[in-house]
Amino acid sequence: MNETEDTLTEDSPVTRDNPVTQNTAQRILPVADGRQVKAYVREVLVTDRRELAIVVGLYAAATSAGLVAPRMLGDIVTGVQHHGTTAGSIEVLAAIIALSLVAASILTRYGALAGARFGESLLARLREDFVDRVLRLPLSVVERAGSGDLLSRSSRDVAALSQSARYALPATLTAALSVALTLGAVALDSPLLLVPCLIVVPPVWLASRWYLRRATAGYLRENAAWAEITESLAETTEGARTVEALRLGPARRRRADADLAGSYAAERYTLRLRSVFLPAAEASYVLPLAGTLAFGGYACLRGWCTVGQVTAGALYAAALVRPMDELIQWLNQLQTGNAALARLLGIGQVAADREPGGDRPRDEQLLADQVRHSYRPGRDVLRSVSLRVRPGERIAIVGPSGAGKSTLGRLLAGITAPAGGRVTVGGVELTRLPLEDLRGRIALVSQEHHIFRGTLRENLTLAALDAGDAEVLAALTAVEASGWAQALPGGLDCIVGSGGVALSSAQAQQVALARLILADPHTLILDEATSLLDPRSARRLERSLAAVLDGRTVVSIAHRLHVGHDADRVIVLEDGEIRESGPHRELVRAGGAYAALWESWHGAADAVSRH
Numbered sequence: 001m002n003e004t005e006d007t008l009t010e011d012s013p014v015t016r017d018n019p020v021t022q023n024t025a026q027r028i029l030p031v032a033d034g035r036q037v038k039a040y041v042r043e044v045l046v047t048d049r050r051e052l053a054i055v056v057g058l059y060a061a062a063t064s065a066g067l068v069a070p071r072m073l074g075d076i077v078t079g080v081q082h083h084g085t086t087a088g089s090i091e092v093l094a095a096i097i098a099l100s101l102v103a104a105s106i107l108t109r110y111g112a113l114a115g116a117r118f119g120e121s122l123l124a125r126l127r128e129d130f131v132d133r134v135l136r137l138p139l140s141v142v143e144r145a146g147s148g149d150l151l152s153r154s155s156r157d158v159a160a161l162s163q164s165a166r167y168a169l170p171a172t173l174t175a176a177l178s179v180a181l182t183l184g185a186v187a188l189d190s191p192l193l194l195v196p197c198l199i200v201v202p203p204v205w206l207a208s209r210w211y212l213r214r215a216t217a218g219y220l221r222e223n224a225a226w227a228e229i230t231e232s233l234a235e236t237t238e239g240a241r242t243v244e245a246l247r248l249g250p251a252r253r254r255r256a257d258a259d260l261a262g263s264y265a266a267e268r269y270t271l272r273l274r275s276v277f278l279p280a281a282e283a284s285y286v287l288p289l290a291g292t293l294a295f296g297g298y299a300c301l302r303g304w305c306t307v308g309q310v311t312a313g314a315l316y317a318a319a320l321v322r323p324m325d326e327l328i329q330w331l332n333q334l335q336t337g338n339a340a341l342a343r344l345l346g347i348g349q350v351a352a353d354r355e356p357g358g359d360r361p362r363d364e365q366l367l368a369d370q371v372r373h374s375y376r377p378g379r380d381v382l383r384s385v386s387l388r389v390r391p392g393e394r395i396a397i398v399g400p401s402g403a404g405k406s407t408l409g410r411l412l413a414g415i416t417a418p419a420g421g422r423v424t425v426g427g428v429e430l431t432r433l434p435l436e437d438l439r440g441r442i443a444l445v446s447q448e449h450h451i452f453r454g455t456l457r458e459n460l461t462l463a464a465l466d467a468g469d470a471e472v473l474a475a476l477t478a479v480e481a482s483g484w485a486q487a488l489p490g491g492l493d494c495i496v497g498s499g500g501v502a503l504s505s506a507q508a509q510q511v512a513l514a515r516l517i518l519a520d521p522h523t524l525i526l527d528e529a530t531s532l533l534d535p536r537s538a539r540r541l542e543r544s545l546a547a548v549l550d551g552r553t554v555v556s557i558a559h560r561l562h563v564g565h566d567a568d569r570v571i572v573l574e575d576g577e578i579r580e581s582g583p584h585r586e587l588v589r590a591g592g593a594y595a596a597l598w599e600s601w602h603g604a605a606d607a608v609s610r611h
């Protein structure tokens, strides 16, 4: 069991039935453990060891130069005590002190510069690494994890890590170096005076140990609680219309209150840790100075050391306060950074759902072979579905809601890997194809699509970067959208998406289809891709789309059965299984499930058109 888990149960204000712990337990995205974080930090520091050595070298030189002055002052005191000091010798010592201080300032400046450069490059690498990890996340995991956790990891955790990499790490290193070198200087001055300096070690060690055993878990909980707030806020904003329509306002507010209470409890816990640890640590700083003066005085009287040595020792003890204070403060920041890094590294631990191999599909034949899928253990949504889609064939998948049609569509598009069986194109499993290659072959348009903030042209050429205006306009014409698109202010240059011209859901669906035409894959999976248009426009769009897509393989999932009428083959899916399969006419003639569906749909459609 690692330290994080260990401390969760011990001395924790957050109980098992508190929302914070519960939500943490539900997290889809993992969090790295202490050992993994350490290994990663070590690896990163080793990679940057040259820069690190320069920072350490400069600070060591700066600190050493700063340590000359107390020693010289001690020598002056000794000289005065023994009446062996002349004005000339004091001037020489004063000049050495002045020079050492100037050297210390210059070296500190360059040390700080090198430290900042080191921190920035470290941060840049951590960020790039994080982006790589996020981009490798399987889509299904992103969907399950929800946006809040990922958003808070990529905003708050990255910010906390920035603080640590930019400031805390270089500052901690230099403060630790200062403490070590100052103690070294005390040892050179008088080894005996190390004793009062070292009495600070046990209390600081105990306080730090107490704190560190609890801090990472505390900060992890704090960040998880923050993710919860982000998640619920994002959900409320995205679903604002539903919230308003169903008068969910008070319920959402209660949820926000509960999230805030969870966050408050988590923040209070770390605040309590800090409020015990920091004063305890700070109180210990004065111990070396007080100890050196008291013990040094006694040692002087006993003739164990000179007044000059005690003077230098006391100055060194006083000089320990600042780096020790910094060390403690940054240690706290490092803990926050540590928790953030654990969450960011956790993203990389999600198992990839794709493993690109070197095999090339021999043709464009899409095949689902005894495919099984479930979202929850023991509840199969698809059961042994086998489907061979001939290149150029137009297939309609119909069936009642919840039958598993969308799931099959996602498996056929390679978005989700099946839990059992295989989905192949040209003999190669979809999950073994590099994503770029797969998307060039098979693409899916579902009801959910996104208009990115940018020009309409940019939104369309996402899928085909080098498409010219003529191609873009042709694609818009094919989806019956050229009329409204050209009427937009600025036409293709019109800024759409959040903050720009708001497109209606139907228009957004047309944009998604036009993107698909530009991407030009050989197989298209259309999952209710025209459902947001009114029936008449949808029918028109489907006809013009069919003309453009002639020769392409099209799998349409639809509840409007005219899609089945227009297709080469209809697949009826019920309860996760293929019940019927064949051309529209044959199935209607057979008088089975499809015939019944067609009868009721046709009757209803006729009734609608009569009114």
Ligand code: ADP
Binding pocket: 375, 376, 381, 399, 400, 401, 402, 403, 404, 405, 406, 407, 408
């Ligand atoms: P259809 O498209 O035919 O309506 P779906 O494939 O969307 O069917 O869903 C089939 C079943 O799987 C339904 O019971 C649905 O509740 C469930 N389901 C779909 N998506 C998810 C998901 N992401 N997590 C859990 N269950 C899901």
